[in-house]
Amino acid sequence: MADTSGWITIKNLTKEILFETDKELSDYKKIMHYVINGIRDLSLYHFDLVKTVKVTCDDLGIIDMPSDYVNFISLSMADGGLMWTLTRRDDLIRTTSTSEDDESLDSDIGEGVEIADGTAYMGYMTVGAKNDGYFTIDEKEQRFIVRPILTETLFLQYISSGVDSDDGNATTIPVRIKDALKAYIAYKEILYSKDTDKRLVDLYKREYREEVSKLRFLGLPTADELRDMVYRNAQRINR
Amino acid sequence: MIQKKKLVELIKHRLEGESETKSLGKLHPVIIEYNIGRTYNTLVTDAIRRNVDNADTFAIEYSPVAIEQDDSTEIYYSTLPANIIIIPKKAESGVVTIQSMTSRGIQFVPITNGQWKVMDGLEVDSIDDVVGYTFKNGRVEYYNMTSTIALSAVRMELVLPFEEYDDDDDVPIPSGYDDLLFEQVVKKLIGLPDSDNLNNNNSLNVTNRRR
Numbered sequence: 207m208a209d210t211s212g213w214i215t216i217k218n219l220t221k222e223i224l225f226e227t228d229k230e231l232s233d234y235k236k237i238m239h240y241v242i243n244g245i246r247d248l249s250l251y252h253f254d255l256v257k258t259v260k261v262t263c264d265d266l267g268i269i270d271m272p273s274d275y276v277n278f279i280s281l282s283m284a285d286g287g288l289m290w291t292l293t294r295r296d297d298l299i300r301t302t303s304t305s306e307d308d309e310s311l312d313s314d315i316g317e318g319v320e321i322a323d324g325t326a327y328m329g330y331m332t333v334g335a336k337n338d339g340y341f342t343i344d345e346k347e348q349r350f351i352v353r354p355i356l357t358e359t360l361f362l363q364y365i366s367s368g369v370d371s372d373d374g375n376a377t378t379i380p381v382r383i384k385d386a387l388k389a390y391i392a393y394k395e396i397l398y399s400k401d402t403d404k405r406l407v408d409l410y411k412r413e414y415r416e417e418v419s420k421l422r423f424l425g426l427p428t429a430d431e432l433r434d435m436v437y438r439n440a441q442r443i444n445r
Numbered sequence: 446m447i448q449k450k451k452l453v454e455l456i457k458h459r460l461e462g463e464s465e466t467k468s469l470g471k472l473h474p475v476i477i478e479y480n481i482g483r484t485y486n487t488l489v490t491d492a493i494r495r496n497v498d499n500a501d502t503f504a505i506e507y508s509p510v511a512i513e514q515d516d517s518t519e520i521y522y523s524t525l526p527a528n529i530i531i532i533p534k535k536a537e538s539g540v541v542t543i544q545s546m547t548s549r550g551i552q553f554v555p556i557t558n559g560q561w562k563v564m565d566g567l568e569v570d571s572i573d574d575v576v577g578y579t580f581k582n583g584r585v586e587y588y589n590m591t592s593t594i595a596l597s598a599v600r601m602e603l604v605l606p607f608e609e610y611d612d613d614d615d616v617p618i619p620s621g622y623d624d625l626l627f628e629q630v631v632k633k634l635i636g637l638p639d640s641d642n643l644n645n646n647n648s649l650n651v652t653n654r655r656r
Binding site (some may be wrong): 216217230231232234235236238239242369371374375377 | 497535536537554555556557560564567568569571572573574575577
């Protein structure tokens with residue numbers, strides 16, 4: 207089994223905050239609520255919690271979004287051990303027809319009709335690749351539409367909210383975001399509290415920002431990575 | 446800890462030594478007990494309101510306590526094995542701890558009635574499987590309880606009012622509170638008027654004859 211010391215469940219994090227701050231057990235649900243919001247805030251704005259998952263495409267070419275989906279990165283299929291990304295086409299017909307509560311595709315109005323090869327990407331700066339698989343994102347219906355269905359199993363890369371409803375309070379988060387999360391909770395508690403001195407809000411907000419900047423520092427490229435970037439782009443000039 | 450009847454005796458003895466109460470004659474133990482109860486319950490409530498950890502000192506454990514389901518509302522609940530002290534604005538009131546009899550992995554946390562009303566549909570409600578409990582309708586009601594958890598009974602730690610203790614039971618009084626309790630009960634009883642010893646139905650009674 208993998209070493210999980212770098213990860214902590216949100217339930218244990220909530221208990222850790224109660225333990226550290228001498229809060230009452232009756233605050234447990236409220237703190238858990240702040241933990242969930244804090245993870246989402248950090249994932250959205252301050253660090254990317256990128257997840258790659260296998261997803262299954264149904265007969266109608268529909269893939270349901272994961273419950274923790276926040277933002278899209280790529281949808282791809284396997285190609286010789288690598289992920290081969292599908293092409294996004296937002297003009298793809300995404301509706302379905304319903305008869306007797308069953309969802310189906312009506313080809314008369316273009317639903318599920320295969321997109322003719324080579325009709326796209328003929329314009330300026332086209333890379334010339336043959337585009338076999340297309341998809342679009344239906345945010346409102348919380349799903350992806352794939353045309354044609356080249357394979358049932360695809361790979362989805364996305365930015366996660368960090369809280370997976372399937373895992374519930376056993377969802378794990380990296381311990382490196384723990385301090386930023388605690389600062390977030392302290393700041394929000396002061397902000398929404400009726401009885402505390404509001405002058406403290408700025409103090410706690412600064413503390414949160416400081417923790418976030420520490421977190422960003424961890425995400426910066428290392429010296430080796432920067433050197434590699436420079437050398438890759440530099441060319442020898444003969445004088 | 447002090448035995449309930451000893452505490453009543455001690456206060457009675459103390460009162461007999463006070464010049465103000467000497468004249469009162471016999472104070473009935475029920476009157477003394479009632480006044481100790483009022484004072485003790487107030488002291489305990491204040492101590493817990495200041496810091497809920499103080500409740501541990503006064504808590505008495507009961508197990509096993511069964512979990513049942515209300516047929517009409519489908520709410521899971523437990524009937525309290527004893528009366529408790531009711532503490533306003535404290536989610537747990539007099540129910541300090543609830544633990545599963547079978548698994549330490551199943552956790553119970555107190556929630557306020559207000560939280561209970563708004564929690565349905567919140568993300569924390571769908572994510573978290575910790576069981577909430579609140580003192581409502583004279584019983585402990587559970588939020589987020591499942592039929593599997595309900596099969597096992599629970600262990601409860603309760604803070605009891607003074608009246609709930611039997612004469613031979615030990616009453617928990619932490620150090621520092623004993624003097625305070627004595628002082629306040631005596632103060633209450635000193636101001637109490639003497640009992641009416643007249644038999645008003647007696648025709649030979651002096652006051653009746655004067656009419």
